[in-house]
């Protein structure tokens with residue numbers, strides 16, 4: 001092992017706290033350190049290559065080969081002016097980027113408030129929603145989110161957290177959000193039609209809103225395609241139905257496009273693909289392909305006009321929001337996405353990706369469901385044997401544990417994630433948008449190799 005790796009691991013153990021990580025794991029397994037990237041691949045500090053099948057954290061849309069071009073844009077910006085806020089006055093890149101975003105956003109969403117990340121965008125959207133209603137003479141402070149959803153881990157977005165174990169310890173400190181059913185169809189009665197499922201979800205939503213008193217609810221937040229729970233795509237009629245219910249009760253509809261924006265779902269924004277017509281969009285991640293921290297809230301004319309007509313300020317101010325460096329990088333990133341035609345590239349290749357996933361489903365009994373769209377999929381694995389016997393903890397470890405799945409995938413040269421939130425074991429697939437059939441070959445060869453022995457043990461039944 002290279003000396004540098006050894007030193008870094010020791011220093012990390014002594015000083016570096018990793019997010020969402022059980023630190024006792026570190027003593028059992030050496031820490032992975034990724035030092036370099038190229039195309040859709042990342043290299044660890046020992047030089048081993050891995051296909052990045054989840055765009056790091058669902059964010060490196062252009063992959064890892066545009067560092068030089070991005071660096072030039074960043075350097076030019078730093079030479080011009082290293083920092084100026086978007087607070088009162090502003091700087092050129094923020095203005096240019098806001099215009100570019102307004103051009104790409106769904107119709108009627110034309111006004112951009114920058115933030116420094118996804119969670120902060122959600123928090124800003126909630127504040128905007130509360131203030132919007134105040135300006136219209138209403139006191140509304142609650143919100144609606146969906147079960148199993150993740151919208152950030154700060155105290156504001158934590159209210160929307162649909163995974164109870166992450167939310168409940170902080171509940172008294174966070175905004176009041178009720179969680180309604182997500183749109184996951186897997187596990188519903190086989191005889192239920194898509195239309196019936198949609199009606200069931202909308203009934204649940206309206207019932208929950210009415211029992212909570214609609215006049216107290218400021219906004220509803222949903223991802224057009226929800227990551228946690230299985231990369232959940234809305235059933236037919238759902239988006240329109242949610243929009244109608246929000247309109248009926250004067251609730252603002254906010255689309256969290258932190259992951260789904262910037263081409264991931266084959267459009268600049270998934271709201272367009274699923275006809276959500278939101279009042280606001282929150283976004284981050286792919287806006288810079290994660291080459292610098294940046295987030296944004298995109299407001300509809302209706303919401304913006306309420307502030308403008310009242311002549312009041314937006315009560316949200318953050319030093320690093322809309323940082324010139326990040327805005328310059330976002331402009332270059334968007335230019336690259338356009339030049340490469342990545343939303344179109346995703347649309348052209350998604351059929352191939354889906355077909356390969358369907359073959360995986362046919363080949364492996366332990367694969368129970370495939371869900372997603374564009375370059376964004378969940379492969380849901382079993383939680384019980386074929387006769388219905390639920391897995392014991394030992395079975396879960398045997399089939400889904402790190403030693404069974406995550407490490408063999410890494411050994412096979414693929415970096416990806418098994419999400420176990422709320423007990424739903426879902427392998428997430430979200431490669432950089434520049435990926436194509438060659439990368440799919442690598443990914444599916446690894447998945448087949450790793451799933452083959454697990455599947456055989458699964459079919460053999462309980463020990």
Ligand SMILES: Cc1ncc(COP(=O)(O)O)c(C=O)c1O
Nearest residue numbers: 117118119150151152256258284
């Ligand atoms: C849908 C969604 N919203 C918000 C966030 C929070 O973004 P950030 O980590 O930049 O605060 C995430 C993070 O993964 C997310 O997936």
